[in-house]
Amino acid sequence: MTAPRNDRRIIIHFDYDCFYASVFENENPALKSLPLAVQQKNIIVTCNYEARRRGLSKLQLVSEAKRILPDVVIVLGEELGRFRNASKALYKFIENFTWSGKVERLGFDEVWLDVTDLVDYNQALLNFNDLSHSFFQLRKNDPTEGFPYDATSVAGHTFPHNPQQDSISRSSSAIPTFDPGSGNDLMVRLILGSHLAQYIRRSLEEQKGYTSTVGISTNKTLSKLVGNVNKPKGQTTLLPPYIITQEGPLPDLENPVESNVTLFLDSHDIGKVPGIGFKMSQRIRNHVLSRPAEHDEGLIYGGTKESVTVRDVRNFPGMGPELLEKLLGVPGAERGLGSKAWNLINGRDDTEVQQAKKVPSQISIEDSYIRLDNMPQVLKELRILTTSLVKRMHVDLLEDDDEPDSEGIKRWLAHPKTLRLSTRPRPPQNADGARSRSFNRISRSGPMPNFVFNLKENIDATVEKLVQVALIPMFRRLHPERGGWNLSLMNIGVTNMVEAASEDGKGSGRDISRMFKKQEEVLKEWKVEDKDVPPDPILKSMAEEDKKRFDAKRAEPSAGNEAPFDTLIGSEDMMIPTQNTVDESGMWEDDEEDEENRDMCHRCGAVMPAFAMAAHERFHTLEE
DNA sequence: CTGATTGAG
DNA sequence: GATTCTCAATCAG
Missing domain, CATH: 3.30.70.270 (Reverse transcriptase/Diguanylate cyclase domain)
Known part of the structure; x- marks a missing residue:
């Protein structure tokens, strides 16, 4: 069992x-x-x-x-x-x-x-x-x-x-x-x-x-x-003993030797056991106390906190993995939680200490706000957060290339495939006394544009492009209403890391069968100094003329003081023609005659001229 | 795969 | 249960 x-x-x-x-x-x-x-x-x-x-x-x-x-x-x-x-x-x-x-x-x-x-x-x-x-x-x-x-x-x-x-x-x-x-x-x-x-x-x-x-x-x-x-x-x-042992041929009921594991764990509050957090301990407490555990009131005013210890749980009639599974096995919960919790309560934990990892599985940056309820502000914060994120990617995902004669060259250890934007809307306060629920975060994610991996480009330019072509559209998917929202938090993150092949050939996540999937194949040995950039879902989705503008900008020889991207294409209220744009008044710009020629990709939500959709769809097909 | 939930410091 | 700013695991669909 x-x-x-x-x-x-x-x-x-x-x-x-x-x-x-x-x-x-x-x-x-x-x-x-x-x-x-x-x-x-x-x-x-x-x-x-x-x-x-x-x-x-x-x-x-x-x-x-x-x-x-x-x-x-x-x-x-x-x-x-x-x-x-x-x-x-x-x-x-x-x-x-x-x-x-x-x-x-x-x-x-x-x-x-x-x-x-x-x-x-x-x-x-x-x-x-x-x-x-x-x-x-x-x-x-x-x-x-x-x-x-x-x-x-x-x-x-x-x-x-x-x-x-x-x-x-x-x-x-x-x-x-x-x-x-x-x-x-x-x-x-x-x-x-x-x-x-x-x-x-x-x-x-x-x-x-x-x-x-x-x-x-x-x-x-x-x-x-x-x-x-x-x-x-x-x-x-x-110290041992970790198991209960009895001296002699028969159990000595007068002098049982108690396991130090149980002795140690028993006095702990159930919620103090790592892995049993707030939700799980509440559910267990409710059952052991046979009523909802008092929380705020009891804790703050009365000081009569009802503590339920590991011992209380362990010794509760009928307690075991099955009962715990019933208590914790709400829809959506992890399966096998009952056994897991029971094992923890008994000090059994077979989880391995993880091998040191070269790259994190996700990187995210967030900030919280007293009031964030208009587009100009959102845009400003998006730029700040994105700048931090891109810098973090450079610190955490880039390593010096050890190849001979490649001094100072950096290579990507991993490429995140996904970009995510999360917000936490301020709880809608209902005047009619109903408790405002759901303090949670909501998020949208989409493919990471590959231009962020181009190290030759000015960071500010990369950031601006990322904000314009990816984050603003995601923000729109999160908050389709023009106003009325008020955010208490914004978070930008990158996930879905695809690790590049390591140089010594014994890299951690090296798995031949997985490496030869299309996407990985393309990204595998791609280095910063390479001329070609892997297929870019965003740039590909742009109309040809716009792409040329980006390419022209990219190919430009840096003449000492290179002007940042936004000063070249237009600063604050710059236009990225394939996207609906936002002006400083914070209103969505709806170009009436253009509207019917636009289309949104049903897979990634990217907005583009209708004629660009076919190529864009082909990109997705290639992805699968 | 995406988006939400839970748990950790 | 929330405050900060994260990161990982795991679920349903």
Whole structure:
């Protein structure tokens, strides 16, 4: 029915302490001794521990934070580039320690590392006659690189808590807590994992300037959760036994040995288990409490929060994968959620630590707004967002070409095939008291025009074209009404990455059968310096004359100060003849006599003259 | 494939 | 359940 435990891996989970604040502290060490908070829009997204000690917390209103702690140093953290760069550097640093390449990032500030192979190797190296003077080898076949350690005791904290050990954990003497020769394999492996974790953690602090909180266990869920026991700057190992064992031939009902996994998980609120989020925990809570769980009122005013713990759920009559499946299996939900949740509740998690990926599967940029309700503003914001997005694509999807004699040449690691525009309309407030529902995002997507991959073109020109030929039409599909909308958010993203063949021939996503599909074939070895641009759905859809204008512009020799695209074709109210255009008054321009000659593609929504549709259709046919 | 939902930090 | 600005997985159609 339910799979048995598998505790053969050793997984380390890293969580950098108050990451955003640490990035600023590393940029400017003088900040380290001050209470520091990082602001995005109107909220404090995180703050350092000095600020927390003095009463601040995450996700507080800026006004509230200033009231509580007028001295607080507040820095703006809306620009995420610095965090992304720091996160990548730390991730690369940690990646150096793996042999398997299993290093997975979660957000900017968490990393899982599967060190099973290093632990296996070093376990075999143990000399049982002198365990307290062991040496941890970081590289196979190199006995010199590594560190000495005491294999008779766990490094750092443990769960369950061991007061004796913890009280002197800051001193250098280690307390022998376990004899690895006695046959408890899991214990030995966790000890090795804890020492490796400590070594990496210290390296991270000494060489990179970042402190971290670490958990060591046998899967992702447990390692992540157990790390939280000692933070910041701590590490915690979840000790065996992980399964309930009974001594002797008969179960000793008087003295059952409890699994530390259950002991550890049971006190957690059900919603604290990674993978069981707000919706799932609400549904489980409702069932266990036999009534809708109180939320806002109970939480804020009464302080009578009804907490439903993992233990409450696990011990609830009839609880198991089947009941959970019924509770969680609403239409549209992931199937098999019941077993998944049941496994998580029991600390079973067989999901692998993902291999390091060369390219993200999507990149998106967004901003939120107090009021965004007219086209000129939308246009302005679209340009800003698109500029960031194109720059992000250059940073994240471009790599230096390693071919000889190709100095400074960049090549695309992957081409996103899809461009997406999402908005979040402000909830329509009904005067008649009915609750305004659906705070959700809506989106439209379409083919990514290939001109964005042309690096010879000015970024501003690329951005302007993208806005005009792709984003404005998408915006129109999202909001066909001329007005009346008010957006609280806009997001632009690229998805559907097609990875280019890697140069060393052993690239990650290399799959011959998939690579020879038409689209991939065309994109495969395409490099920036190539003259030919892959077939472009947008440009192809344009009338011939317009295409010539674009081509003429592209072929123009750059004479020092090249005028940007929009100044050549017309600035603010420029016309892209194949698209309906927008003027600064924010009205859709409807050219009456032109209207009947236009057509919209039923597949991608592109608007074009009727005579261009045939060629456009052919493009789509080729795509399939 | 698209568009929505859920979960994560 | 929402605030910020993301990213991944997964579903129905």
